[in-house]
Each structure stands twice: as structure tokens, then as C-alpha cells.
Amino acid sequence: MTGAGTPLLEISGLSVEFAGGGRTARVLNDVALVVAANETLGIVGESGCGKSMTALAILRLVPSPPGRITGGRIVFEGEDLLQAPEQRLRDVRGHRIGMIFQEPMTSLNPVLTIGDQLSETLIKHLKLDSRAARARSIELLKAVGIPAPERRVDEYPHQLSGGMRQRVMIAMAIGCEPRLLIADEPTTALDVTVQAQIFELLRELRARSGMGLILITHDMGVIAEMTDRVAVMYGGRVVEEAPTADILSAPAHPYTRGLIACVPDLDAEEVSGGDLLEIAGMVPSVWDLPKGCPFADRCAEAMPRCVAEMPPATVLAAGHRVACWLHEGAES
């Protein structure tokens, strides 16, 4: 949205490989993304397309072995995280970049109280003493809308509901006021009503602090609701990236069109009888990705060329790029 000046986070050429049984799989292939301060970037795609791996790679937490970041740059506030020493990274993790995980039920340590877990980050990064950290923990719990935080701070994770736990996770992630927050499907495990509350909370926090937000989801509805820009991922690649409004009004990649078509429209006639749409076929396994476009075998508009050769990124409009042979030469 802001766009001006140096971006908060700039990823280019990021590749991640997994090795196993003598073979290697490219789970991320030449990924490029940009996030500005005060902007929400959505990353959307099916399971296994590399969304979560991108998030882990940003913090250099790709499980290794078997994973390995094989190339690219991840420039955060002017510093390439892939070149930074481990010591420096530990300081970035949880301090400058916060992360919220998918499963609030398993993301909290069951043997520690909520307060202990919140305090840990604060003591480590902000060098607070334990009393100040506790006071700040209570403030944070209040900030994420947990009732009776003075009491909750001494409770254990199993005493909280899923929505509450996710709020605690968010409180942990924003404790040190990070410049960038990565939320990896933060509401997948939650009820729809709780989902709405969590998104409202994230929106509020972003507006208040001006941080950048990366929201990973597979839900186009969430993308429409929450994000400023979207990156659509498929088979470990970013196949389309554009401002959210453009993606919704003029999706360029057949895969993006498919994703949007799959969202049931409550106002449309389909509700009263029509079938729900789906994208036929399966996501290709990362162990044998095709040489050409990974979407080719599911694409209704595939051409012989699609199978043979990976299409390069084509810029369609300001901030809108797509990797598809259909748009070759449509460069604006």
C-alpha cells in the first residue's frame, strides 16, 4: 500500500531443497516477495505449495537436515538474513520478527504457565527483570483481549480454550513489538466466530504499530478481507503476485482464477442447486515436479509449451506479475 521507500522485507530468488533417499526435492523455487511496513501481504495456495516453508525460511528455521536453503536473499531492514550469523538471527527471531503458528493447541509448552512463556521472550530480548516481564505479560494479555489477565497469567495452556491460546500466541509474537509479524494460518484450528475475532485483533494490532504482516492462508475469503497484496503460490513457486483488488477483479493465472472460482458465493445462484467448483487433479509431489509449469497438468488452458518450459514472470500492471505463458508479451 505504502510502497514508497525501502521495503521492510525483500525476498528474492529464494530456493529450498529437501534431501531424502538419495533424491532432492525443490520445495521452494526462486521465490520473490516484498513486504512494506504497515502492509499486509497474503500468501495463498493449497497445502504443500510452500507457504509455510517460506515463513520458516524467513527466520531460517527450515528443518535441517533434511532441508537446506540453497540460494536467494532475504533482506530484512537492509540486512540479508541468509548471510547473518546464528547469534544475530536469534536476536531477530521473536524480537524484530514475530511468528504465529497454525496450531494453538500444540504451540504452547504444556509444562509452563502462560506468564512464564510470555515472560521468556521479554526477558531475553528486552532484558526486563522477571517482575517487569510479568507486569508486561499481563498488559499483553489484556491487549489481545483475554479477560481477567491477572488470573490467566498463572494458568497453564490446557486451562485455556483454542481461541484463548491463539490470543496468547499472538501476545507472545507481538511482545517485543516486532517490525514484521508472520501469521501462518492463524485460524485454521478455530471456530468461524473466533476466526473473525482473531483477524480483527491482527488488523487492530497492525494499524496500531505500523508493522508489516504476512498472512498465510488457503482461504480466498480471508485474503479479500485482510490483505493489501497477495502472492499466489503453487508447487514451490510464486505464480502470481498483485494488489488484492487486482487479483480479485482480474486474476491472470489460471490457478488463481480456479482458487477464486472455488469460493462459494452466497449471493449467486449456485447456492440454490449448482455444484461447487473445484480444481481437478492433485498438487504435484515435490519429489517429481515437472520441468515446465507445475500447474500444467491441471490447467484447462495448458499448451504443449507449458509442459516443456517454465514461464518467466511477466509484469501486467504496476505491482502485478504473473508466471504464465498465456500472458507472454502482455508486458505493460
Place this chain on the structure above:
Amino acid sequence: MFARSPVAVGGLVLLIAILLVSLVGPLVYIADPFDIVAAPLSPPLSEGAPLGADQQGRDVLTGLIYGGRATLTVGAAAALISVVIGIAIGAVAGYFGGTVDEVLMRFTEFFQVLPSLLFAMVLVTLFSPTLTTVVLAIGVVSWPGTARLTRAEFLKIKQYDFVAAELAIGARRGRIMWKVILPNALPPLVVSATLAVGTAVLFEASLSFLGLGDPNRMSWGLMIGSSRSYMLSSWWAVTFPGLMIFLTVLAVSLIGDGLNDALNPKLRERR
């Protein structure tokens, strides 16, 4: 949960009784267990030897009271050593995985396939049989089980999201291993450590029985060992110390069982 199990509480009461007799007994009842106080092989209820005397005329009751210290010390200390080695090796193997895991597990298997009693005997005979060497020998031969258990727990727990969440806030490896994963792995390890005490007590008795215990320190194993040739004619010299060993191991096992019920979340739901 533990308190609700009568068996476990029984075990705890029994162990406390044995500890009291062994720790406080020698302070109240002052005597030398190696002193000759009665005719050799006096039967129970003889003058000066209420539970009988052994072939050298030493009082069996005094032996029981004084012998507990050595047996229990060896049991606890050897179990502690074996648990510390086992957790250290298992944790490192489970957390790092890959080559480190391979090497450490082959090393563990090497110790596991050695007949442990023979190995302990070799260690004790190589050095002089003092309380310390006995403790070390038992500790060194009995850690592989704990190592495997710890490794399995670490392999499982390191995949949980809260470990990833911990990494994502910049925690160090040491913190993650010892402060995040280990506390979550403790319940089965506590049970295994308790049972290790019982095993170590039996080990000490076996070594002493074979004459490889510390000969200058009275222990229940030593009592049985020194009287074994008179087992058939003078039952009292071996039966009473044997009973003490049996009760101690039983008490420890009952406690271990109770802890397992109390700490195992899968069993917890059944009640």
C-alpha cells in the same frame, strides 16, 4: 492421583520405614555389625542375637540395621549415575538426530548387549571393590535403557509446535533441550529412574553375593554372600537380609508403578 492408589502409598510407607531403620537405626542402636556377639550360627531368639548369628557369630539384626545404608546408598547413587548418563546421551542423540544419533545409538547398543552383571564384575575386579567403584560400575552398566527412552521422547517432543515456537522467539539450543523438551519428557523418565533404584539394589546384592562388594562395609548383599555356604543349615543368616532386599525392591517398584499411573496421561483418563 498417586495418593489415591493404595498400592503406591503402601510402597511409599514401606520405603520410608526401611529408610528410617537404615538411617536412624545406627544412630540409636550403637554397635559394630562386625563384632562377634554370640556363638557361630546361633538360631534366632538366642542370647544377644534376636534374629540369630552367622557363621562368625555376628548378630544378624545388627547387620540388617547397619547394612541398609550401604545397600540403599549404592542403589540411589548408581541409579542417579545411570539416569544422568542415560538422559545426556539419549537427549543429544534424539535432539540432533542424523550421524550423531547413529553413533550414540551404536555406542548404547554396545553397552546394552554386554552381559551387565559380568561387565560390572570386570569393572569392580579391575579396581579395588570399594563402595565408590561398586556405585560407578553399576551406574555405567545400567544406563542404556534410560538413554533409549530419553531418545524416543526427544524424537517425539522435538517435533511439537511449541519447540518450533521456541525457536521462532530466538531460544538457544541448550535452552530448548533442557528447559523445553526435557521437562515434557520427564514423566516416563521419573518412572524409569525409580525402577532403576530397585535394579541397582539388586545389582549391589548380586555383586556382594559373589564376593565383589566392599568387604569392609556391612551390606545386605554381603550378609547373604558370606553365609551362602550355610544356607541350608542356618536359614536365618540369609533369609532376613534377603527379605530386606526383597521389601526394598518391592517398595520401589510399587512407587514406580504408582508414579506411572499418576504421570501417564493415557492411564489418567481411565480412572
